[in-house]
Amino acid sequence: MSAENTTTTLAGELFAPGVGAQAGPPTTPAAGTGSAGQATPGSHSHGGPARTGSPAERLTSTDPDAFGVPTGREETWRFTPMKRVRVLLDGAPSDAHPSWDADLPDGAELSRVEADDPMLKGLPEPVDRLAALTRQRADGATVVRVAAEAQLDRPVTLGFSGAAGDDVVWGQLVVEVGAFAQATIVLDHTGLARYSGGVAVLVGDGAQVTLVSVQDWAPGAVHGGQYDTVVGRDATFKQVVVTLGGDLVRLVSNVQYSGPGGSADLYGVYFADETQHQEHRLWVDHAVPHCRSNVLYKGALQGEDARTVWIGDVRIRPAAVGTETYELNRNLVLTDGARADSVPNLEIETGEIVGAGHASATGRFDDEQLFYLCSRGIDAETARRLVVRGFFADVVQHIGLPELQDRLMGTIEARLGALPGLEEQPVEVPA
Amino acid sequence: MSVLEIRDLHVTVGEGDDAKEILRGVDLTVRSGETHAIMGPNGSGKSTLAYSIAGHPKYTITGGTVTLDGEDVLAMTVDERARAGLFLAMQYPVEVPGVSVSNFLRTAATAVKGEAPKLRTWVKDVKTEMAGLEMDPTFAERNVNEGFSGGEKKRHEILQMRLLKPRIAILDETDSGLDVDALRIVSEGVNRTRAEGDVGVLLITHYTRILRYIKPDFVHVFVAGRIVEEGGPELADKLESEGYAAYVKDSNEVASAEKAAAEVASA
Ligand SMILES: Nc1ncnc2c1ncn2[C@@H]1O[C@H](COP(=O)(O)OP(=O)(O)O)[C@@H](O)[C@H]1O
Ligand SMILES: [Mg+2]
Numbered sequence: 001m002s003a004e005n006t007t008t009t010l011a012g013e014l015f016a017p018g019v020g021a022q023a024g025p026p027t028t029p030a031a032g033t034g035s036a037g038q039a040t041p042g043s044h045s046h047g048g049p050a051r052t053g054s055p056a057e058r059l060t061s062t063d064p065d066a067f068g069v070p071t072g073r074e075e076t077w078r079f080t081p082m083k084r085v086r087v088l089l090d091g092a093p094s095d096a097h098p099s100w101d102a103d104l105p106d107g108a109e110l111s112r113v114e115a116d117d118p119m120l121k122g123l124p125e126p127v128d129r130l131a132a133l134t135r136q137r138a139d140g141a142t143v144v145r146v147a148a149e150a151q152l153d154r155p156v157t158l159g160f161s162g163a164a165g166d167d168v169v170w171g172q173l174v175v176e177v178g179a180f181a182q183a184t185i186v187l188d189h190t191g192l193a194r195y196s197g198g199v200a201v202l203v204g205d206g207a208q209v210t211l212v213s214v215q216d217w218a219p220g221a222v223h224g225g226q227y228d229t230v231v232g233r234d235a236t237f238k239q240v241v242v243t244l245g246g247d248l249v250r251l252v253s254n255v256q257y258s259g260p261g262g263s264a265d266l267y268g269v270y271f272a273d274e275t276q277h278q279e280h281r282l283w284v285d286h287a288v289p290h291c292r293s294n295v296l297y298k299g300a301l302q303g304e305d306a307r308t309v310w311i312g313d314v315r316i317r318p319a320a321v322g323t324e325t326y327e328l329n330r331n332l333v334l335t336d337g338a339r340a341d342s343v344p345n346l347e348i349e350t351g352e353i354v355g356a357g358h359a360s361a362t363g364r365f366d367d368e369q370l371f372y373l374c375s376r377g378i379d380a381e382t383a384r385r386l387v388v389r390g391f392f393a394d395v396v397q398h399i400g401l402p403e404l405q406d407r408l409m410g411t412i413e414a415r416l417g418a419l420p421g422l423e424e425q426p427v428e429v430p431a
Numbered sequence: 432m433s434v435l436e437i438r439d440l441h442v443t444v445g446e447g448d449d450a451k452e453i454l455r456g457v458d459l460t461v462r463s464g465e466t467h468a469i470m471g472p473n474g475s476g477k478s479t480l481a482y483s484i485a486g487h488p489k490y491t492i493t494g495g496t497v498t499l500d501g502e503d504v505l506a507m508t509v510d511e512r513a514r515a516g517l518f519l520a521m522q523y524p525v526e527v528p529g530v531s532v533s534n535f536l537r538t539a540a541t542a543v544k545g546e547a548p549k550l551r552t553w554v555k556d557v558k559t560e561m562a563g564l565e566m567d568p569t570f571a572e573r574n575v576n577e578g579f580s581g582g583e584k585k586r587h588e589i590l591q592m593r594l595l596k597p598r599i600a601i602l603d604e605t606d607s608g609l610d611v612d613a614l615r616i617v618s619e620g621v622n623r624t625r626a627e628g629d630v631g632v633l634l635i636t637h638y639t640r641i642l643r644y645i646k647p648d649f650v651h652v653f654v655a656g657r658i659v660e661e662g663g664p665e666l667a668d669k670l671e672s673e674g675y676a677a678y679v680k681d682s683n684e685v686a687s688a689e690k691a692a693a694e695v696a697s698a
Contacts, residue, residue, distance in 0.1 A: 367488065372525035372575075375485050376539035376591060377513035386538065390529030394574070397529070 060125035067129035076128050079309040079341055081277055084248045088196045088224045091133040094167035100142060101159040107150030114140045123200045124228035127252060131226035134196045138172035148178030155184035162193025162221060171197035179204035186212045196224040205232040211239045212399055217246035226252045233259025240399050241268040242408055243278045250279040262291040269395040271412060274303030281311040286320035295327035298395050301338035312344045321352035331362040332391055388416055433500050433598040435461040435631060441494035442483045453479040455656035461599055463629035470636055471653030472675045477635045478522055481603040485519040486512050514543055516598030520588035520605050527575040535575050536594060543595050560593045565616050581608035589620040601633040606641035618644030639671040654678045
């Protein structure tokens, strides 16, 4: 099968006909919402005669100065409010490192390695100045090791509760999961902090790993971070990123594969209120054959100057024959004055793939969904809450941990206002 | 005893200059205990009629009335119509991501009945009805219509009708896309509702196939936005053998004659 036949922008197909403002193609700003859905269709290279040659390699380095000092005009920083991220980017050294409150099941170990540990040299490199600074300032790393073939009976939970200090907290976490092990790791960020943390997940061959990262910060928190995953041969990786709190959160998630047969599902959900900036940048690099990736990020925005950014880069290199990839970003704009940017970007350098697609849509409520619910007697207000709740639950239910799901849905519902008669209803885990 | 009365209903879709008249004067009365079949070719406006009664915002009522037991349906919001006892089984049911069937059904039942149904009896009722429609129990945990096959969607519509117990049920092409087994199961669900109570049924269909399972009391032929012929069940047999060709030709002539007359009148 050729890439030309399988690559599609599916935005129009994702919604029932006649949905209106929500169903526009990704390049069309949603009508009347005061927010724009953006895309960069020009950057596709779908193979065939129209090919424009290989895209530039992404710069990676452990040296912050290799990146220069960002001004805010750079592609990687152009959506970020520089004033608010300066506190991290200035890179003031500090001795503050996250003090993880750890719950470790049998089969998982927590340790600390020094900055000169050879393990750190082998990690994927930072992709921007902040990530490079973080690698330096973290001064070593906290390491979670899951033994090969271990089957953890409960998740590894690492809680970091910010204590409102002025110092920037610098952290580096490495999660190393041995071959054929099964593990879920939950990073739970709460409290008030200025935090920049790197997270590297090394998924052994045939292992099955879920990484959940919850950003349930108190108002005023600033959080930057680069997440890297190396997916082993025939391994399965699932990431669920949930960003609810904080003043500014900017997370970069990169995935690469070290052998064929790897699979990665990247889920994300974010909810920005007044003045919150939530930025999620993804980069899935298919460089080996027969791997798959699936990206689903959904966000909602409400209130003046609520701002979200989603960048989804997927690259299929010439060697990555048999790749299957799909990415989807949906944004629900609940009030005027909020703005969601959504930039899916697919680079395909081989025609020998199974499938590749992406879609992005930003808009208001889906009128057809509301009509369907109301036609069953449900009043418009309850219908709206059900739809928004469902919008989030659709992603949250992928976590697979009912207690955590309930807590997150509770937080989301509290921010949406009370949902009469539905509070006690749990999020169902898909069968 | 309920009665749905539709009088000289005119409906357009589209805005301003793009507005297009789809319903061109529909008259129909459906009483409790009666089953009416509306049969017509594709694009004749059958779904428009169903959606207009249910209150879909896409359609603009430009003339006529719809009442349920004398109450003005057109003045009601969509949810008020459902709570008044109207139900529409949709031709294309809508996916609602992240909302489970069980949450949805219970929320709808709470709204229609005015209070939350007792949990014990409710769970039992849902199970019984799902079994009656030969639906797997795990169905309740899936998201509304998400990833459902065509047949599952239609069964889910009939399940809702069974649980919400409307006074007037409009079934818009519930038979389309069903295999013989599914058609029988769905039809039996409808027949149970008919046997149990005083429901009025408006059965919209393109094919006569479903009428072998659900016997209508009245058949209406619907062409180009209005009812062009009415009769008993024998009319369906005639349509089965002759199709819509005769009506479509007639209606085109009628429509163009009317258009010419209107132009003369406005000149
Ligand atoms: N939103 C719309 N905009 C323009 N035309 C529409 C719209 N919805 C329906 N129509 C037109 O109205 C006519 C009747 O459609 P419909 O009621 O779906 O017919 P049926 O259900 O009998 O097949 C068709 O010609 C269809 O193209
Ligand atoms: Mg129709």
